[in-house]
Amino acid sequence: MSQKSSFDPLSMKTAKNDHGIPFKLEYDPHKKSGGWWVPVLSILLALILCAIFIMLNGMNPITVYTKMLVGAFGSSFGLSETIVKAIPLLLCGLGVAVAYKIAVWNIGAEGQFIFGAIGATAVTIFLPNIPGALYIPLMMLAGIAGGAIWGLFTAIPRTHFQVNELITSLMLNYVALLLLDYLVYGPWRDPQGFNFPGTPEFTPYQMLANIGGTRLHFGLIFAIAAVVILAFFLAKTRWGYELRLLGANPTAAQNAGIKINKHILIVMMISGGLAGIAGAIEVSGVAGRLMYGISPGYGYTAIIVAWLAKLNPWAMIFTSLFIGGLIVGGYSVQTIGLPSSFSSMLQGAILFCLIAGEMLSRYRLKRVK
């Protein structure tokens, strides 16, 4: 009671409400962030907010949302497309979530994804004559390495020079993007490609096998495996415990002999590696080559996937499917006259509500007498 920070500056600020409003918000420092209802409610709220926009366009929101739902999950084609989108989102989401667990704000999954794609493609370009069965393992490893190295470019300035990783990771996205452009417009461009900004198409050995005649590919197995492995490590191992402690109280972790910098380096390599393998899977499973605009922003969208799942690896299976469905559903509303960017708007609204919800769930609403 008394030591429950009775002089908390925030509560002082909120207690100043003397304008006849019968409620006040009180910050509760011991309250953990909200439960599962926060993501669920923020999705609902975002849907309602966007419904207003739909109605302003003279359409019925129910029709639009139904159309999206059917488009994303209503047919085997839609469903497979949704899963195809969900795979990179899930892998990148896992990547950023690991970093967020220890409060390293990696928003560079986009760049790490691109670097993974570049790494995998480099194998096809520099090793044209190796046995076919070696391609996929090598490409995946190169993808992980590419993403991990790109992650280190963010981690090392943070650990050695106290550079804010938020800024470096974001800016390195543009560096990676421009490097990609240089490669596909320049040295790696397919000479027989009629000026298309992309590398030569991969050979079948360099491609991940498809599942059941759709675009759905074996990258799905990698993604699910990543969830299982990561969830196991986080929950059961000493390393997972160290991350939990670092996330909860870095000073106490230091007092327990845990080296923060070592962990930041490892975690950023894992984070980048996961985004990197997503990039490798995207070129070898979907695109079949490295090309301009290889990522439609998976690295950024993955941040929403991670937070909607409250950084829980298992829950990310569902949130990545949901967001993947949102993207695919966005294509189908084009047929009734809404721009496909409607789905980006919906994503933005969800993130907005989510952040607000997480923040506000740490406050209590109190009746004032």
Next chain:
Amino acid sequence: MNNLAIDMKDIVKKFGAVVASDHVNFQVEKGEIHALLGENGAGKSTIMSMLSGIYRADSGSIFINGCLTKIRSPKESMELGIGMVHQNFRLVETLTAVENIILGEKGSTWRGANWMKKKTKEIEELAERYGLTFPSSVPVWQLSVGEQQRVEIVKTLYRGAEIIIFDEPTSVLTPLEVDQLFKTMAELKHHGKTMIITTHKLKEVMAISDRISVMRKGRMIVQTLKEDTTIQELANLMVGQEFNEGVPIESIPAGRPIIEVRDLFIATKEHNNAINRIDFTINEHEIVGIAGVAGNGQKELAESLTGLIPWTSGEIIFNNEKITVPKVKDLIDKGIAHIPENRMKSGLAGSLGIVDNLLMKSYRSTERGRFGLINKKATNQWAQQLVEQFDVRTPDLISPVGQLSGGNQQKLLFAREVDLKPKLMIAVHPTQGLDVGAARAVHELLIQLRAAGSGVLLISEDLDEIMQLSDRILVLFNGQINGIINRGQANKEAIGQLMAGLSRKDEVVYESKIVI
């Protein structure tokens, strides 16, 4: 009855299921110094928070100078002439004293040089009137703690306070500064101000107050004149049981040396001679106390001995083994336990549960799991056992430890560290913020460690604690050992002088080191 500055009647305040204030009646007469006594969690802060507008009572009424009032915000409290000097000062460190005092003042848009000059003069005059001196034009962080407190007092006076609440005002001060504060309070009383002081230090209460109120567990136990009571009686009222002067400590001959510190020198970024060539030894069965005002090297010493910061030169020999490269992990494995200064900041992770907090030092051991895994079932059993052994009151093993009381948090911390069977325990302010009962439990644990053959380095600002527990007391001043006192030879005045940088012959042993 209109001689009452404050008259609180039948005040009830609940936080969830906890009744912080249970039909409390509290009266303060005009022009008196009124001490509000109680253990941590007795409800003192809750009552004071209601007066300063931070909390509102669930029921009951408050009369200020005879008028029924509702204090709905700190601003309204200020308008009623109530000022509060917080335990942790509310000052902007980079601003000067004058800027701090006029902060938030309304009614003037243009604040030119003339205006500032006028205000500075006004504030200096005000301060002088009450004998409160402090440098008014240097940033507040350069002032001593005592001076900062004076700035806080002038701030309340400047805002027209007639009733001043001091919340644990002496907890951060040296003995000399405490004397100074009491002089100031006497001066304020002379000017007709009413003062309330909350504290749990009984001797100070007897020294300064006119009347005394004692609270326990949210209830007002008694209001009495100082003349009508004794320290012994107040202590009994406060804890609600027979208070005895500390845990008995048996005399055990010291064993072989556990840690030998030779010519230790520590320079940090903030302080280039934080620890300035000190020597000491701690033996088995020995508690060595470090007395000193905060900031004289205690923090650096503790951090070095636990491997958190490197030392610059000198030698540390632990258990007959020279420590060359200090690493936190190695030192834990070698047997150094650590109760850090601020348990929630650096000892425990408030958002994690009991098990995760207990694991912190031992999760690498094979007892907790093999092959890099942590065996959940075995670990939970172990945690449950520790919780019972150390009497940590918790609803379960997973609810966040941030929700436990301070005493239970400290018990949890001790459970973790004592379970390591340490050869050396470094305890920094181990009873800070704990009530008498919890502090006693901590003292018992330290004495048990000593009996079991561990050495204890006890760093504390509580002289009673240091004098009671230590076999030897080292007084740190400016990074140097300014005096060594053995058990039985200690007296408070002597330690106080050594803490303030005076030698035992009352001569100043240091030259002013302030170079700008």
